[in-house]
Amino acid sequence: MFSILASLLLGNTAAAGSAVLEGVHDALRFAPELAAALCLWSAVTELLERSGVGADLARLLRPPLLRLFPRGAADPGTLAALSENLSANMLGLGNAATPAGIRAARGLARLQARSELNTLVVLNTASVQLLPTTAASLRASLGSAAPFDITPAVWVSSILSLLAGLVLIRLLNRAPS
Secondary structure, three states: OHHHHHHHHHOOHHHHHHHHHHHHHHHHHHHHHHHHHHHHHHHHHHHHHHHOHHHHHHHHHHHHHHHHOHHHHOOHHHHHHHHHHHHHHHOOOHHHHHHHHHHHHHHHHHOOOHHHHHHHHHHHHHOOOOOOHHHHHHHHHOOOOOOOOOHHHHHHHHHHHHHHHHHHHHHHHHOOO
């Protein structure tokens, strides 16, 4: 909105119109590539669930989930949603993680586990990814020769943001109300 107003005030509407049309063209070219990547990784998530790998991963994640979400982990449905959400995020499947994250948030809200709900928000925001698949798919669709070369930077930045968020939650939970 600001750019449209600025172009009107500066008398540069032709350039603004051209930029808008170019942006629409790029979006129309890019959207199918992004949709294909999302469909692929959603299918991978479904295969993991149907093959039982999702359940195996849930068992591996159970100890840290019990520690991070003691009330949420006591409810089997909430624990399953937490595990699915965390697994999908670790695999870099951000959009595929969203439905499970919503189910987990609803479960935590139902259990009135407010501090655990805050922890879930931090986990999803930091989104520690072992494989940044969505970002790599985007980079590959834009012509990157090495789309996964961002992986170490993703690991460092997401782990640091997760640690900072968890420390902040601990401090805020200890503060008097």
